[in-house]
Amino acid sequence: MPEILEVEAARRVLEERALNREIAKVHAPDTWFMKRGTTAPALRHALVGNAFTAARRRGKQIILDTENPDVRVGVHLGMSGRVLVDDEEAGDPLVYASNLRMVKWHRFGVHFADGGDFMLRDPRRLGAVELDPDERRLGPDAMTLTFAQLDHALAKRIAPIKAVLMDQHRIAGLGNLLVDESLWRAGIAPGRLTFTIDPAERKVLHKAIRTTLRTLDRRGGSHTGDMPRGLDAPCPRDGAPLRRDKVAGRTTYWCAVHQH
DNA sequence: GATGACCTGTGA
DNA sequence: TCACAGGTCATC
Numbered sequence: 001m002p003e004i005l006e007v008e009a010a011r012r013v014l015e016e017r018a019l020n021r022e023i024a025k026v027h028a029p030d031t032w033f034m035k036r037g038t039t040a041p042a043l044r045h046a047l048v049g050n051a052f053t054a055a056r057r058r059g060k061q062i063i064l065d066t067e068n069p070d071v072r073v074g075v076h077l078g079m080s081g082r083v084l085v086d087d088e089e090a091g092d093p094l095v096y097a098s099n100l101r102m103v104k105w106h107r108f109g110v111h112f113a114d115g116g117d118f119m120l121r122d123p124r125r126l127g128a129v130e131l132d133p134d135e136r137r138l139g140p141d142a143m144t145l146t147f148a149q150l151d152h153a154l155a156k157r158i159a160p161i162k163a164v165l166m167d168q169h170r171i172a173g174l175g176n177l178l179v180d181e182s183l184w185r186a187g188i189a190p191g192r193l194t195f196t197i198d199p200a201e202r203k204v205l206h207k208a209i210r211t212t213l214r215t216l217d218r219r220g221g222s223h224t225g226d227m228p229r230g231l232d233a234p235c236p237r238d239g240a241p242l243r244r245d246k247v248a249g250r251t252t253y254w255c256a257v258h259q260h
Numbered sequence: 261g262a263t264g265a266c267c268t269g270t271g272a
Numbered sequence: 273t274c275a276c277a278g279g280t281c282a283t284c
Contacts, residue, residue, distance in 0.1 A: 003278050032267085060279075079279050080269080105268095124268050126279060159261060168280080177278050222278055249263070251276080265282080272275085 002077040003222040004142050004173030005213065007060045010083040014055035014064065017085040018118045023047045025111040027119065028129070033107040035128040046071045046131060047110060059138045059172020074133025075108070078126030084109075086116040142173030143213060147206045154202065157194035161205075163248035164194050174209070176250045181225035182212045184237075189259040190247045229253050 002010070026047050028040040047066070052073075054065040062075040075083075082089065102121070108129040109119035120127060140149040153170040154161075164170060165179045174182070183190050186208035188201060197205070216224050228234075232241040235255035242253050 006278075076279085079267095079277065122268095124266095124277085124279095126267065128280090163261075166279095175278050248261090250279095261284105263282105263284080266280090268277100270275105270277085272273100 002060065002079075002081060003175035003178050004060060005178075005217045005222050007057060007062060007077060007173075008143065008217075009221075010077065011055050011057040011062050013083055013085055014052070014062070014118065018064075019052050019055065021116065022051050022113040023049065023110045024113040027106060027109040027111065027117075030107045030125065033122070033125060033127065033129060035130045036133075038130045042131060043073075043108075043129070047073070058135055058141055059168055060175070061133060061135070061138060061172070063133060063135065072132055074128070074130045075120060076128040077120070078122055078124060078128065080124040081107075081120055081122035081127035084117075084119045084121055087119075138168055138172035139170045140172065142171055142178075142209065145171060145206070145209060147203065150206045150209070151199075151202055154194050154197065159194055160191045160247055161188060161194050161197060162190035162250075162252060165209075166248055166250070175222065176252075177222040177225065177229070178209075178212060178216070180229070180253055181216070181227055182209045184225075184227040184235075184254060184259060185212055187258050187260065189256070190252050190254050191245070192260070227253060227255075 026044045028034060028043050050066045050068055050071060052064045052066055056063045060076065064073040064075065105121045105123050106119045107122045107125060107127065109117055111117045139153060154164060157164045162179055165174050186205045188205060216222060226236055231244045235242055235257065238257050240255055240257035243256050245252050
């Protein structure tokens with residue numbers, strides 16, 4: 001579920017509710033979930049007696065700083081991750097079909113000395129926790145993307161525009177839904193080869209990305225776009241039946257009439 | 261770069 | 273039973 005808007009909502013909850021609380025216990029039962037050599041003992045050693053002091057975000061990566069400047073924890077929500085603080089859902093308005101208290105879905109978390117906790121629930125296990133995440137892997141954050149940054153990200157690319165926009169190394173934060181919505185608003189076909197997009201179109205695209213992020217954030221998430229995600233659903237702009245294709249390996253909806 | 265793999269749940 | 277899911281990674 002999470003693209004940058006949902007991750008930002010989760011980050012905000014962590015910032016509001018999980019900072020400056022002493023960590024008494026670490027919950028890290030899932031070896032698979034810990035990436036890049038991170039282990040449960042290492043997490044315990046780093047976190048017990050410590051406290052988070054900041055919840056930052058770059059793209060879809062959440063970074064928790066602690067009182068120990070050498071200890072930073074990277075948290076990724078993957079496809080199905082959600083943050084829970086003190087047993088409450090964190091800032092995600094989506095209604096999940098089965099929102100049961102599935103403790104076995106708690107892939108990582110901490111218990112605070114005050115009795116509360118922060119848990120990462122992730123049924124699909126495609127999220128991750130790691131110590132000392134490498135933030136340099138990620139491009140400029142989509143929420144604050146300037147035109148110059150976008151222009152640079154697109155420079156000399158041959159790949160379809162959708163693939164470039166979803167490449168976290170170039171721009172961090174845009175996922176499948178936000179990219180489809182942005183391209184639909186910009187009137188650019190997802191399979192369009194990036195180098196053919198002229199400066200005027202880049203301006204339009206930049207504006208569309210900004211508007212999409214702002215609007216969908218206000219509405220409550222990545223799934224609240226104007227373009228319906230359904231084969232043959234009418235395009236709200238011109239009534240043409242929407243197409244469904246695979247672009248950059250992902251299911252893509254678009255309007256062949258107004259997106260070129 | 262495109263492709264498939266990773267893992268598990270949900271709904272048709 | 274099958275297709276699909278809002279992400280990322282390794283591999284050709």
